[in-house]
Amino acid sequence: MRVRRAAATMLTSVVALLVAAGGTPAHAGADPQDELAQRYSPIVVVPEQAGPCGAGEPYRPAPVDTVLGRADVTLVGPDGQRIAAPTAADLAGKAGGWYLDLPGNPLSPGCSYERWYRDAAAERPSTVYAHIAEDPDHPGMLALQYWFFWVYNDWNDRHEGDWEMVQILFPADTAEAALGTTPASVAYAQHEGSEVSEWSDPKLRRVGDHVVVYPAAGSHAAYFTQARWFGKSAAAGFGCDDTRAPGVAIEPTVVMTSGEEPWLQFSGRWGQKAPSFNNGPTGPTTKTQWTSPVSWQQDEGRDSAVPLPTVGGPAVSSFCAITQGASLLFIALLDHPLLIGAALLSALAALVVLIRATRWRSGGDRRPDRERRAGQVVTASFGLLFHNGRALWPVMTLTALTQAGMLALDR
Numbered sequence: 112m113r114v115r116r117a118a119a120t121m122l123t124s125v126v127a128l129l130v131a132a133g134g135t136p137a138h139a140g141a142d143p144q145d146e147l148a149q150r151y152s153p154i155v156v157v158p159e160q161a162g163p164c165g166a167g168e169p170y171r172p173a174p175v176d177t178v179l180g181r182a183d184v185t186l187v188g189p190d191g192q193r194i195a196a197p198t199a200a201d202l203a204g205k206a207g208g209w210y211l212d213l214p215g216n217p218l219s220p221g222c223s224y225e226r227w228y229r230d231a232a233a234e235r236p237s238t239v240y241a242h243i244a245e246d247p248d249h250p251g252m253l254a255l256q257y258w259f260f261w262v263y264n265d266w267n268d269r270h271e272g273d274w275e276m277v278q279i280l281f282p283a284d285t286a287e288a289a290l291g292t293t294p295a296s297v298a299y300a301q302h303e304g305s306e307v308s309e310w311s312d313p314k315l316r317r318v319g320d321h322v323v324v325y326p327a328a329g330s331h332a333a334y335f336t337q338a339r340w341f342g343k344s345a346a347a348g349f350g351c352d353d354t355r356a357p358g359v360a361i362e363p364t365v366v367m368t369s370g371e372e373p374w375l376q377f378s379g380r381w382g383q384k385a386p387s388f389n390n391g392p393t394g395p396t397t398k399t400q401w402t403s404p405v406s407w408q409q410d411e412g413r414d415s416a417v418p419l420p421t422v423g424g425p426a427v428s429s430f431c432a433i434t435q436g437a438s439l440l441f442i443a444l445l446d447h448p449l450l451i452g453a454a455l456l457s458a459l460a461a462l463v464v465l466i467r468a469t470r471w472r473s474g475g476d477r478r479p480d481r482e483r484r485a486g487q488v489v490t491a492s493f494g495l496l497f498h499n500g501r502a503l504w505p506v507m508t509l510t511a512l513t514q515a516g517m518l519a520l521d522r
Contacts, residue, residue, distance in 0.1 A: 143286040145367045148241035150290070151279055152365045153257055154321050155237070156337075156358035158328040164222035168328045169229075172259040172363050174238040175199070175374050177231050178211060178272075178381075185212045187384075202377035209379030210391055213262070213271045217385050218446035224263040224271070231262070237363040242370065242395065243286055246405040253281045253289050254404035257365070258395050259331065260381070266330035267350040267438035271382025272391040275331045276300045277324055278404055279310075297322060298408040299333035300400075304346030307412035308335060314415075321362075327352035338418040339431070346411065350438065351419065351431035370396070386445040 141149070160167030178184050179198055186197035189208025194201050197211070215223040240258040261273035277299045281289035294310040308315045314335045316323040325334045334340065334354045342348035368375065375396050382391020400407035419427050444452070 142367075143290060144241075144243050147243070147255055147286045147289055148257075148365050148367050151255060151294070151320050151322060152241075152362065153239060153277060153324045154318055154360055154362055155239075155259075156323060156325050156354075156360050158326075158354065159357045159359050164225055166328075168326070169225045170261050170263060170331075171232070171237040171361060172239055173228075173232055173262055174235055174366070175240075175260055177228075177235060177260075177262060178213060179374070181231065183214045183227075186210075187212050199373040202379070203373035204376055206378045209377070210384050211272065211379075211381055212383045215271070216446070217263070217269050217271050217383055217389055217391075218442050220263065220265060220269060224265075228262045237361050239363045239365055240395070241365050241367050242401070244401065244404045245284075246403050248403065249405035251282065251284060252295075252405050253283045253286065254400075255279045255281065255289070256400065256404065259326070259333075259363075261331050264330060266327075266352075267348070267435055268330075268388045269442055270385060270389045270391050272380070273331050274381065274392050274395060274398075275326065275333055276395070276398075276400070277322065277333050278400065278408070279322070280405065280408065296408070298412050299324065299335060301332040301334070301352075301416065302330070302342065302346060302348035303411075304344075305408065305412045306335065306416050307408055307414065325354040325358070327354050329353075334416060338421075339427075341417040341419050341430075347413070347416065350434035387441075389442065389445070 155172060157171065158168040160169050163169075176199070179202075180196055182196045184196065186194040186201055186205070187210055188194075188205075202209075213224070214227055217224075238260075240260070242256040242258060244254045244256060246252060246254065256276055256278040259275045261275065262271070264270050264273040277297065279294045280296050280298075281292055282295050283289035283292050296307060296309050297315060298305045298307045316335065325337055326332065327334060327340070330348060330352055332348060332352050334352065337354045337356050337358065339355060340352040342350060342352065375394065377394055378397050380391035380393055384390055395401055398407075399411075419431075
């Protein structure tokens with residue numbers, strides 16, 4: 112109930128501010144595309160951070176020049192070329208193999224990216240980039256997209272740079288026509304997929320015409336409401352997203368893009384290259400929805416996301432902890448393969464020593480009527496697993512993954 116009251120209070124406050132300011136700002140004589148983008152601009156509810164480097168979301172949707180023109184950022188080429196303090200003009204036309212390199216190690220971030228962001232984004236307004244697109248396969252439909260750039264993604268995958276978006280579809284051919292219609296539907300990008308909603312669906316929260324977006328802490332996947340979300344695929348993300356209150360409501364500055372901006376002509380990565388799924392992402396123009404927004408929404412959109420129970424329990428907490436811990440343990444292995452590999456081999460060697468330290472074997476007396484050495488206990492345990500494997504192996508696997516997860520979280 113406290114979560115619901117907090118969310119209701121937040122939305123009521125936003126409404127009151129808009130009413131006090133005279134509602135949605137008028138844009139008399141404005142370009143129809145800009146007027147459309149301003150009318151439906153999103154309200155972004157970011158999970159509140161209790162303190163610096165603590166739980167919550169430290170980042171905000173940032174203007175791209177947050178990472179441009181800085182001496183501590185480098186544009187790296189496929190053959191090792193390096194351009195210091197790259198500008199938007201430096202990015203234009205650069206293709207695959209090029210990437211931006213921010214200061215820090217994305218696989219082991221600590222608090223470095225957060226501190227860097229606070230300095231780089233000082234006095235810069237939160238920003239979203241609006242793009243209006245048509246789909247050649249779906250004439251008569253117009254898409255209004257809002258693209259969010261986040262400096263760092265800190266979830267079950269970790270990488271520099273993060274591009275997310277939401278879009279609104281109109282039954283119209285032009286922005287001017289869309290101003291006179293009611294939107295048909297919306298799509299919120301979530302990992303490699305999206306969740307869709309009709310404009311009239313109660314799950315879509317709005318303040319007037321402004322859609323309310325709830326980015327998950329760390330991953331920034333966009334959701335319609337506040338909850339903890341379950342994912343088990345690339346499209347939905349593998350693990351738990353969290354958009355629960357309390358949240359901080361922000362109204363980012365809307366920048367209308369023409370598609371010709373130099374930084375939009377960059378098809379390289381907006382973050383350092385890293386192993387596995389920890390690469391920096393490519394930008395908006397490389398995504399399917401940039402040129403085929405309706406097809407993307409219909410092909411990849413899900414009708415709903417899966418919320419985890421409001422009242423949690425061991426099963427809910429264990430799944431979230433296991434997926435996060437196992438992912439972070441894998442990331443630690445990628446970052447320090449020799450160190451983590453040596454630790455695993457040492458643990459295995461210790462186990463072998465314990466087993467071989469006993470003179471008692473599975474063919475002997477198993478009655479628990481005498482003190483046994485550590486090796487005897489281990490050997491008996493394996494015998495128990497062998498004879499009762501179907502019932503016990505799932506429990507053992509869950510326990511092992513949980514312990515691995517806790518070790519990774521401690522890092």
